[in-house]
Amino acid sequence: MKINGVATKKLVKHTDDRGFFAEVLRDDENLLSRFGQLSWSTSYPGVIKAFHYHENQDDLWFFPSGNVQAVLYDLREHSSTKGQTNVFYMGEHNPILLLIPKGVAHGYRVLGQEPATIVYCTTQSYNPRNPDEKRIPWDDETIGFDWSTENR
Template sequence: MSGIAGVRERELEPIVDERGWLMEILRSDWPEFEAFGQVYLTTARPGVVKAWHEHEAQRDNFVPVSGRIKLVLADTRPDSPTEGEIAEYFIGERNFRLVSIPPGVTHGFKCISDDEAMVVNVPTTTYDYEDPDEIRYDPDTDEIDYDWVLPDDRVHG
């Protein structure tokens, strides 16, 4: 469970039968749902970090659907009661979870599985190519007190 104000999470339960399985990722009647912007899939190869990102208006709704990730949230909001807190989630196969990240919470993830990780995001707004709602920091920024522990031969971005 996250201690960061405004973060919502839900354990996801695959519905399994002899044909395979189905898993609901985000429903409009769940409290985690705010609005629909778009759906996209992003991947990371083993050991790769994709960080840091922050949005002013957009809420992200992350669900890893293949592989495993370490999702890290940093509360960098100066007006937040949990300012400065870091939360880690080890999620994906064998631990399916929806993590709903509010605007202003800086976040990123690292693939921790032996195979490429696939993450579905259902943000509350569409991506604006001309004026993106995205603030980026390098994974090793001094702005966030966190060490991704990257091996020398791995890349991040």
């Protein structure tokens, strides 16, 4: 079961002999309640960036290169999915958008041997004087997520 308010959008690539084109986000899709900021970051292989959450903003993640294991944990007190974890494998092998509602802790681990690049939108701009970022350790016992790869 998906955490309440979490949404994904499968991206469609239009490919020909010149390369490809894909629409990532449109204003008529209503994925973001409003637009605040667009950011871009790269993380190196094996890096875990987790966990944090926001009280006031939603995030919309897209990984155009590299691949990650994205992990969400619902912290919202009055949510029917409180305490639930969702895992999404996303990146160049699975190009999706991932909407992360406020109150849902989130983080990711870079998979494979290549860096992963994230481009993400938020519903509010970052305010360095009053940041809407609450941190939780990547190995928090309450969340209890095992970041290791299971060899099968």
